[in-house]
Amino acid sequence: MPETSKPTLIVNARLVNEGREFEGDLRIENGRIAQIGTGLSAREGDHVVDAAGRRLLPGMIDDQVHFREPGMEYKADMATESAAAVAGGLTSFMDMPNTNPPTLDSAALEDKYKRATGRARANFGFYMGASNDNIEAIRALDPLRAPGIKVFMGASTGNMLVDNPETLDAIFRDAPTPIITHCEDTPMIDAELAKYKAKYGDDIPAEFHADIRSRQACKKSTLLALELARRNGSRLHVLHISTADELELFERGPLIRADGSRKQITAETCIHFLRFDRADYATLGHLIKCNPSIKEASDREALIAAIGDDVIDVLATDHAPHTLEEKMRPYTGAPSGLPLVQYALLAALELVHEGRLTNAQVVQKVSHAPAQLFDVAQRGYLREGYMADLVLIDDAPLTVRREDVLSKCGWSPFEGRTFHSRIGATWVNGVLAWDGSQLVGGPNGQRLEFARV
Template identity: 55%
Template sequence: MKTLICNAQLVNEGQISTQDLLIEGGRISKIARQITAPADAKVVDAQGNYLIPGMIDDQVHFREPGFPNKGTIASESRAAISGGITSFMEMPNVNPQTTNLDALEDKYHRAAASSLANYSFYLGATNDNLEEIKRLNPNQACGVKVFMGASTGNMLVDNEDTLNGIFANSPTVIATHCESSPIIQANEEVARAKYGDAIPMNLHGEIRSREACLASSRLATSLAIKHKARLHVLHLTTADELYLFEKNKQLADLKGANITAEVCAHHLFFNDSNYEKLGSLIKCNPAIKTAADQQALIDAVNNDVIDIIATDHAPHTWEEKQAESYFKAPSGLPLVQHALISVLEHYHNGHFSLEKIVQKTSHAVAERFQLKDRGYLREGYNADLTLIDLNKPFHANKENTRYHCGWSAFDGYNFQSSIIGTWVNGNHLFDGEKFINRQFGQRLVFDR
């Protein structure tokens, strides 16, 4: 199918320009100020709205296999498409865990038969699967995921020899969840001694504290520099950690390592004042912290200390989130449908430019993970596109929420922008109101 998108404001590679864009054979075949539509082309008039490369989300938990009551690759990829996310990279803490190559390939088979978005998967690290990591073909997975702090499941990697072995031998990017479990456990004991089981939800950021984050992030960056590894530190939450990346990125360059960092949409959008209203709905690991931390993260995006904006989409059922105590309520929240429009709120509020948002949600992800022919609006690249109306409000509510779990921490919020079109590999899947096509996405290919 050929598609001509005309009268669009293209946001790409630091510039905004009025252009037409022609799609042929699933790829962008031409970008020009004015393109005559081929006779057999479908024409979409963008009416001056903004066309961007689709968001590439490098951190999601789609819960398959093992937890279909929370979500599936089919349900959550569908929600992602409606949110302007065209590709995702999914985490290994499912059941069975993705900690061997057979489990990894099983996920690819599942996605090929059900995912509307393009997909890749992480191989998970444990204290005893270093040999499996060594066997990994660098083009077989988006990266190796290391839980350097316990979050959910039992994938904590805390053996010093194993950590050194992973950082010395991983054939691909190492993506880390950085929180110190001993510090968190000590904080939990103090809180339990004071409150029993009635720990206030707004103490989550003090229990999973800035000290816990900093200690683990410091360890990860030091290991990367020691072993000249490729490290991507996921979901930063504190102002305290940022100096590591201001300093260590320069040191890493000198030592032959490669270190990048990311922030998630909810840590940019919420702060600890939101616990009073939202409670367990915004309980996540690492925790949402203070307004000062939130502002520091926003500044770090603008100053390019933080490279990528992602989601850490992690749905739980409504019933699980209504648990009676702090310890029983699981951590994680669904985000892929609302992440991009929540980041666009920072544009409306004067915090981010559109060019910066595209850099952090698409360009930088493609570069960090060495994706082939994705992440940019370029002739010859796969046509993964998102059309945005900055002047069309979107009121989030249960009726228009597309997550399998059926709820969102954004319920009741009036976003100032809407996603009005999503294309994946040239297929127009979503028109802003409904799904108009059901073509499955492709396995992401790397240029490594």
């Protein structure tokens, strides 16, 4: 059963919220933020936390994870990956439908919610997937039951590559929720892969992944998604932008405009595209093999700038763990994806230490924007009455060690890197879930609710 929130008073914090940083105190009662102010007094029974000037942020809402359940629990599951998430200050996640079986109807969707209930330490939402033959299930979806509908317009597992033009048009026309897309052009990828296999066989050097999963394949597919969204008036969110080339396709400016309207088409990038580039294949090899691929240093720099310029709206993880044994296989047998939830927020805050972003910009991209984009009810902000999903940041160095990784796969691409910050504490629904050194209590995640009419 979920744990009961204890009255907690966090004092002397530096709160980061809605474009501001300010000194203050925050009171938690009944799982919610009861009061924000200065000079708040402790009441009988309060647990008092002295933040001593440390940053207090709303917890990260990750709009893109692959927790592998059902069907691939040997490398990840709801319990292990949500534990890694709260250790990283990530308090809510939205999980992808390419599981086994895939999440292509309401029954499969509800099965995942049941699996997470009582086992997930972070709050949870699950996408409905699209295929070439489940348009009726998509039309019948209650928009309050899922954050969105995921369309793989690039290669995927099972029956989830949607490449039928009539089906795509129907999905974009009739989807009752935001559409999220993985955009890569499969025929272009297959043609490049064939060229490299002819030269190297199955053992293609890892660095050529950036050429096989090319920028041209990304841009071609993204252009198609944008054309479909504009023709049908769809709300479209394009995931894991990896190239500078695609940035010119998206609107610059805040997700919520001054007149209160919201961008129709939005863009996300992921933390690995901001921390790695082609040069890192030499040392990390298939550990950083992912789809879309990590590309050039110039792409990395352009993506960081695009976050600051509000071209990129959301920063996520695309957490996709595989075992080390799988990752050590030759190129054609080594799966794509890497575990990221435990260190993603710290990696994002490195951009603050480097002077590239502000604390407020990071919070906008990892907390406020996902809540805005997916209509997440009463989360993603430090606001009175909202759920107390919070993370306290310690500005003390942390070196990533394999033995500290909580994801079931047991490794991190950040091993050996030292961050300037560490997670001092994480609260989920007002309950302490991570105390700065270990998990606390039991699973306390709740099903995400969506404030949609």
